[in-house]
Amino acid sequence: MQNLGIDVLFKGTNSLRLLSGLWVAVRISLISVMISILLGLIVGVLMTSKNQILKVIFRIYLEIVRIMPQMVLLFIVYFGTTRVFGWNLDAELAAIFVFSFWGIAEMGDLVRGALISIPKIQYESAMALGMNGKQVYYHVILPQTIRRLIPLSINLITRMIKTTSLVMMIGIVEVLKAAQQIIEANRRSSPNAAFGVFAVVFLLYFLICWPISKLSVYLEKRWS
Amino acid sequence: MEKALLSVRNLHKEFDRNTILKSIDLDVNKGEVIVIIGPSGCGKSTLLRCLNGLEEIQGGEICLDGKRLQKNAKDISSMRQKIGMVFQSYDLFPHKTILENILLAPIKVQKRTRAEAEAEALKFLEKVGLADRKDDYPRQLSGGQKQRIAIVRALIMHPVVLLLDEITAALDPEMVHEVLQVVLDLAKNGSTMLIVTHEMTFAKAIADRVLFLEHGEIVEESRDPKAFFEMPETERARQFLKSFEY
Numbered sequence: 001m002q003n004l005g006i007d008v009l010f011k012g013t014n015s016l017r018l019l020s021g022l023w024v025a026v027r028i029s030l031i032s033v034m035i036s037i038l039l040g041l042i043v044g045v046l047m048t049s050k051n052q053i054l055k056v057i058f059r060i061y062l063e064i065v066r067i068m069p070q071m072v073l074l075f076i077v078y079f080g081t082t083r084v085f086g087w088n089l090d091a092e093l094a095a096i097f098v099f100s101f102w103g104i105a106e107m108g109d110l111v112r113g114a115l116i117s118i119p120k121i122q123y124e125s126a127m128a129l130g131m132n133g134k135q136v137y138y139h140v141i142l143p144q145t146i147r148r149l150i151p152l153s154i155n156l157i158t159r160m161i162k163t164t165s166l167v168m169m170i171g172i173v174e175v176l177k178a179a180q181q182i183i184e185a186n187r188r189s190s191p192n193a194a195f196g197v198f199a200v201v202f203l204l205y206f207l208i209c210w211p212i213s214k215l216s217v218y219l220e221k222r223w224s
Numbered sequence: 225m226e227k228a229l230l231s232v233r234n235l236h237k238e239f240d241r242n243t244i245l246k247s248i249d250l251d252v253n254k255g256e257v258i259v260i261i262g263p264s265g266c267g268k269s270t271l272l273r274c275l276n277g278l279e280e281i282q283g284g285e286i287c288l289d290g291k292r293l294q295k296n297a298k299d300i301s302s303m304r305q306k307i308g309m310v311f312q313s314y315d316l317f318p319h320k321t322i323l324e325n326i327l328l329a330p331i332k333v334q335k336r337t338r339a340e341a342e343a344e345a346l347k348f349l350e351k352v353g354l355a356d357r358k359d360d361y362p363r364q365l366s367g368g369q370k371q372r373i374a375i376v377r378a379l380i381m382h383p384v385v386l387l388l389d390e391i392t393a394a395l396d397p398e399m400v401h402e403v404l405q406v407v408l409d410l411a412k413n414g415s416t417m418l419i420v421t422h423e424m425t426f427a428k429a430i431a432d433r434v435l436f437l438e439h440g441e442i443v444e445e446s447r448d449p450k451a452f453f454e455m456p457e458t459e460r461a462r463q464f465l466k467s468f469e470y
């Protein structure tokens with residue numbers, strides 16, 4: 001059987017480099033996911049408002065995010081702003097900005113969908129008890145919305161984690177880039193490394209995303 | 225004559241230019257049980273919803289204890305605490321236990337202490353025979369049980385008037401009785417209530433006054449429910465009551 005080239009990872013600090021690349025990917029997605037969830041909740045509530053101007057603004061925002069490939073957004077924010085506005089953005093910051101920009105829009109839309117799926121009578125019976133708007137949202141609507149949101153947002157989170165592989169295009173050495181570098185550096189000694197190392201990268205992504213989707217199944221069961 | 229607890233003057237309600245209620249006048253005295261009947265779409269549920277501020281009114285006024293209700297949020301909230309409402313669908317909060325469902329408003333809206341509110345909640349639960357279900361979730365209860373909890377949830381706010389909007393309409397027949405029994409007990413204890421219902425036997429038994437509504441107007445009003453259900457004065461009410469016979 002052919003050598004799979006996994007042995008490369010045991011040379012020098014290669015495995016450490018791969019793991020620190022993974023940490024970069026996890027860090028970017030974690031921060032972006034947290035920002036997306038927090039602001040997405042607010043945006044989602046605003047999306048259900050009756051204010052026409054707000055509605056149109058968020059509609060355009062959502063469409064931009066949906067239509068534009070994440071990579072184009074990354075390029076605009078990282079390369080585009082440098083010359084035009086003279087910003088010297090840190091690549092990771094640019095990545096977090098783009099991922100949050102994307103996540104907030106999609107999360108907001110999920111929140112909007114979950115909010116309008118709550119029956120009107122839930123609002124009314126809470127109001128009939130004398131609760132004000134804030135109390136109705138905080139005690140009655142949001143807890144139910146969040147339960148409905150869990151499976152949908154987990155899907156978004158894992159998609160965001162996977163899409164961090166794009167950030168290597170703006171020079172961030174995340175797990176995929178680290179893998180590439182390791183393979184390149186060992187091209188002569190282990191020509192088969194591309195298979196083994198990328199397979200390990202696959203496994204790493206799996207190890208990150210799988211527990212998250214397990215958690216969603218668990219929460220869904222507990223709250224159903 | 226005693227001053228009315230809740231009085232409605234010339235109430236007018238439109239929805240998309242359709243008139244739902246026109247010039248409704250109504251005085252509700254303390255301890256009185258008023259049953260509102262009428263064909264579906266006659267505006268009886270809308271009337272209750274207007275009284276609770278869930279619907280905006282286009283004309284007229286509603287006074288509670290002689291004080292005219294305003295539209296601002298603070299007034300609406302304090303009015304809603306005084307005017308309790310129970311709806312047709314079991315509208316408990318599905319993510320909270322029975323006890324939490326009942327305690328939410330007294331603690332958060334009326335700022336009562338948990339201990340005091342809980343003691344009262346347990347007393348109410350005892351009365352409706354559901355004390356042992358306090359830690360269950362609404363999905364574990366039958367429709368009739370949920371509706372009894374919804375009544376308790378409204379009662380714990382100490383409303384001066386209780387609005388019941390077809391509270392048995394979505395229940396299986398065998399559960400209707402247990403809910404109506406609770407309402408009958410309330411009436412005996414002097415609660416002031418406005419009840420919209422399709423249960424004519426129940427209406428006859430509980431009502432001090434019957435209002436027959438059609439096309440957004442009070443067509444007939446009777447202070448003698450027995451006589452009304454025997455032989456209403458208006459032809460339209462007669463027709464309506466006839467539709468309940470087989």
